Amino acid sequence: MQEKETLDERLPGLFEPDTLLPIQYFEAMRRKHLLEGEKRLILSVLEDAIECFMKCIDSPTNKGQKLFRDAEEWINLQDRHWVFSFDNVCEMLDINPEYMRRGLRNWKENKLVQMAARVEQEPVVKPFRTERPAQRESESGTRERHVQLKKARA
Numbered sequence: 596m597q598e599k600e601t602l603d604e605r606l607p608g609l610f611e612p613d614t615l616l617p618i619q620y621f622e623a624m625r626r627k628h629l630l631e632g633e634k635r636l637i638l639s640v641l642e643d644a645i646e647c648f649m650k651c652i653d654s655p656t657n658k659g660q661k662l663f664r665d666a667e668e669w670i671n672l673q674d675r676h677w678v679f680s681f682d683n684v685c686e687m688l689d690i691n692p693e694y695m696r697r698g699l700r701n702w703k704e705n706k707l708v709q710m711a712a713r714v715e716q717e718p719v720v721k722p723f724r725t726e727r728p729a730q731r732e733s734e735s736g737t738r739e740r741h742v743q744l745k746k747a748r749a
Contacts, residue, residue, distance in 0.1 A: 641684050644669055
């Protein structure tokens with residue numbers, strides 16, 4: 596029959612460190628490092644999308660406009676099936692996706708208001724003319740002479 600251990604006999608065992616082989620320690624550290632690397636990769640996906648969203652909102656180029664539309668579509672798509680969806684990426688980083696989405700939506704609305712105000716404040720600029728008025732008159736006079744000569748020959 597096994598004798599019951601007294602509290603005095605069990606207590607020291609609770610505070611003894613577990614024996615860990617070096618390979619076990621380094622394997623645990625390697626797994627932790629991989630998780631940190633994976634999180635950095637996922638964070639860079641989110642950072643890239645937000646950067647495209649914020650920097651390309653007023654892009655004059657087709658490429659910039661496409662980057663903005665793609666980022667906005669990815670952010671607004673509510674999908675939990677795809678591993679790299681906005682919702683899943685935020686969840687993996689312990690970020691509330693709805694909170695982030697709402698913040699980006701508010702930022703976009705404010706940015707559009709600022710852009711509209713800037714356009715209203717810009718003065719209307721007439722196109723720059725490279726020719727002098729005297730040149731235009733002499734050219735039109737030359738055209739009129741050609742037309743008169745053609746009529747006279749006919």
